[in-house]
Amino acid sequence: MTDRNMRKYWTIFRVVLENNLMYRGHAFVWMLFDLLWIGVFPFIWFFIINAQGGEIQGWNNSAIIVYYVFMAVLSNIVLMHPEAHMAYEIYEGKFSNYVIKPHSYLLYVFLHESAYKMVRFLAFIPFAVPLIWAIQHFGGSGAVLPQLPFIILATLLAMPIFFLVAAIIGMTCFWLEDSYAARTIFWASSGLFGGQYAPFELMPPILNTVASALPFKYAIYFPLRLISQQVPRAEMLRGLGIQLVWIAALFVLSSIIWKKGLKRYSAVGR
């Protein structure tokens, strides 16, 4: 990466960050939105788990609260949603600028989302405190500390998986007038097949089977599982391996779709 390119990317990042700081109300609202809908599930699972004697399939209160608190953390750092922004840019034709400019559009989108995520995280910090207290209150997750390097790695690998899937959904705007249906399917799927409504052990096995063929499980559920419970090393390594495979596959897929989309875009014009 040349020096000039780096400066260009830094400027983009800086400008978007400034803009998002001005729109911090926006980021705050979305942070609350995620917190609220995610926050419902630990309460429900608490009740169900207690009714079943304190544990179901390895999930007890302590593990569940950790699972969902870190799901909230993940939603503020890792889970990026470039698809709406991309849909808007492609539809409005604003994206034409980036076809001419000599830098990668996806990198630009990634920087854009990262700047937004930074502000999201800032908005989240005051809520992180009571959430950490909640974890302590319910028994903490000290047991998983030896897994920490795997947890960090799994979280880092989760980011590109989710980002690329979202970007591919954003790219459907090259073909669809209104990609709202595609985005809705994406959100519903990431919720269900990402294990957000329940960890997979608590869901019917068929859902786990389907989810294993999809990327969501490895972008959301897998790192959260490692944070909440002690997992055998073999399983951890296997999961990390699958994450790498997904990253590679999605990278290739997104490049192909991008090229095809671009061709259609210049043919159709805006």
Next chain:
Amino acid sequence: MLIIEVKNLTKKYEYYKKAPGLLASVKSLFHREKLYTKAVDNISFSVEEGELVGFLGPNGAGKTTTLKMLSGILYPTSGEARVLGYTPWERKKQYQKQFAIVMGQKNQLWWDLPAMDSFILNKEIYEVPDAQFKQTVDELAELLEIKDILDVQVRKLSLGQRMKCELIAALLHQPKVLFLDEPTIGLDVVSQQKMREFIKTYNEQKKTTILLTSHYMEDVEALCKRIIIIDHGQILYDGALADLMEKYVDHKVLTVTFTKAVERGDLEKYGEIKESAPFRALLHIPKTEVKKSAAAILTKLPVDDILIDEVPVEEVIRKIFTAHR
């Protein structure tokens, strides 16, 4: 009869200063500098029924703020105003039914529907009887020459056509007072002309009191016998346009072209030389002497053509503004 009375009207705004840059953005999360500005500063004026008054001033002069106070959108910081006997910011329904405001480049009509649908909504909001509604729409559409576009979606119309529709929508309820905020802004030359003609005709026919703001000289020249010049929230001049010229202009502009080259020195005694070239000169000559000087130039110098002109109004206004700063 006095329709509009404004006494010592003032509007102060608070705003936050924000410097550009990332560091400043982060700092502004914790502390922002609060500043004040007087958009309208202690102004007073009155308008009689049927007058067409022009508010002239540069951007940010306070014109729009004044109109917004007179339409009841904003409360003043201090001072009073009465329009048709009402205090505008009390927003009494009886007052609201008797005035209309049109803002240039701002759309009150539904974008994705024909203008007629928006008219029908206004009809119900302002309780315009069916017969009057039909008559008014026909009459105005005829006058503005847009009878055939009333059923076309507003977003498909040109800006000029849209503004005409906006005017009709505003005039459906036969308001006694009309506030026009920059009505010709952004329009092409032909549309501007048509708009001015319409406003003038409407004012003459219906005796509607009209307050018009603009930063275009041509609007004011074409329409207003009386102008109020406003800058930085203060009134610099309030009176007839003709008197303004009388008061602020003491010279006329003489443009001469010659058949043979003329020295600068030969012209100096007739007046102030603004431009000079061997075959052409432009002089400012005091009004009292212009006839004498013109006659002298014609007899003594090899003149091809001579033109005696008024100082352009903009120049006068500009002089007033710069003097004020």
Next chain:
Amino acid sequence: MRRYFRILKVLVRVSFIRDIVFRGAFYIDLFHAVLWLGLFFLVIEVFFSHTESIVGWTKGNLIVLLGIWSLLDDLASGTFWEGVKRIPTLVADGNMDFILTRPVDSQFLIAAERFRFSRVIPLIADIALISYGLSIGSIGSLWTILLGFPIVIIAGYLTVLSVFYLLHTLGFWFLRIDNIWALYEGIENIGKYPLDVFGRHIKLVSLTVVPLTVMFTLPAEALVGFLSGAEVINALLVSALFLWLTRKFYQYSVRRYSSVA
């Protein structure tokens, strides 16, 4: 009063024309209904694969609650949602000024701007879901359904309107929160579940400050037979209070906007 009815007629007619022109909305809304209702139906099944009841609510009861929740959401988005949602944008781009100069109640004009007839079909899906839930779970007495239900569902709708309006009135105070509807949805999402599951303290909050119980739970309780007389009174009081609060806050916000803007 008749004048407002005539204005309403014009606005409804115009909304209908728009809906006919863009028929895609009907398909999108149906797709949405099937997708999300199906998803949460599945989630309920997952919960009840482990237990027979959650805080006293059986699977059938919870399905009724989901149906009621969705019904009120569809009613809201079919009537005032799109109108009120515009408030932050109207304030930001200055078009609120025009609305304030009209000799009509501005709150009414804002809310009645856009009806969505495309929400009628999802309503049918909601009713089907409620019927199914009542068929496999408990069902209330005739009294509760004929007398209690109309009262609490209307109170629920009015409270939904008030909360939505209250949040959007913040658009007069903060410049850049045109996504405040997302905050409403975040809070609203909690109403899908019986509030007792959140513990006593939150339950108390949900009866008063953030009246989710009044909005969603009580109408469902009326149908499945849990509704008590005290709760009906609570519903009436809370909905009246919130309507009053919404009105007062809106008027105050407009006054402030006119002084400070």
